[in-house]
Amino acid sequence: MEIDFNKNNDGLVPAIIQDAITKNVLMLGYMNQDAYQKTIASKKVTFFSRTKNRLWTKGEESGNFLNLVDIKNDCDKDTLLITVTPTGPTCHKGSDTCWDEENTQSFGFLSTLEAVIKHRKENKEDEKSYVASLFRKGMNKIAQKVGEEAVEVVIEAKDDNEELFLNESADLLFHYLILLQAKGYTLKDVVNILQSRG
Structure with a gap:
């Protein structure tokens, strides 16, 4: 070089x-x-x-x-x-970075979306929120929605309408993030498992 x-x-x-x-x-x-x-x-x-x-x-x-x-x-x-x-913190003052920030993995927009879902979970009495309504209905309803969205993704994958396929994929990912929060996990937990399989 x-x-x-x-x-x-x-x-x-x-x-x-x-x-x-x-x-x-x-x-x-x-x-x-x-x-x-x-x-x-x-x-x-x-x-x-x-x-x-x-x-x-x-x-x-x-x-x-x-x-x-x-x-x-x-x-x-x-x-x-x-x-x-x-190996350990980077800054000589003991923080992860020299800007005193945690060295945590971010998934950009998906991390922002997870934060919104978490907020709605913690405020499930919000009558206007679709996410809050799912948390009020409980685990069975959330899991059912993930199943429904997964089936719709499979159906659209067999057709030629790419827009519908992508929209159903977005719905599946969104509801999966809700399911993770309902179980007490985040996307990072899943990524950690994938990385460990490396």
């Missing part, structure tokens, strides 16, 4: 550290050529510490290593994106 370590006259390039699974940015450090080579050789992310004026392997004192998964160079060849699997 061609990296322009001399662009800033200090021999350093920014290294953005990203969790390989959650895709969250964990920290920013700086690497020189030696830090890069040590990272490649050891598979543990090593920086050049500007305060200590030496190479510094993240976790060398705490044991909270950043285990290397991949390194990508940007279009100008002067900034690295390093994906890792962290």
Whole structure:
């Protein structure tokens, strides 16, 4: 990989550290050529510490290593994106990230939808909410709706109407997320099982 370590006259390039699974940015450090080579050789992310004026392997004192998964160079060849699997918290203050955020996996819009479903579950007396009405009716009704939507997906899969197929698929996923909440789980629990089968 061609990296322009001399662009800033200090021999350093920014290294953005990203969790390989959650895709969250964990920290920013700086690497020189030696830090890069040590990272490649050891598979543990090593920086050049500007305060200590030496190479510094993240976790060398705490044991909270950043285990290397991949390194990508940007279009100008002067900034690295390093994906890792962290061992423990990343920040020296004990938080998951240097922005004091939890390093939890998000599924974008689906996580937002799960939060809405959870809110409706906790406020099931809301007369206007379809989701709240399902929670009021109980597990049997929720499970029945998932079954109905699954059958409709299968039926539409055999036809040529792609719009209907996609709409029924959306209905199935929506009701499945409701069922997960009713059982006390989230999409993350299912993803964890799929990842463990890796």
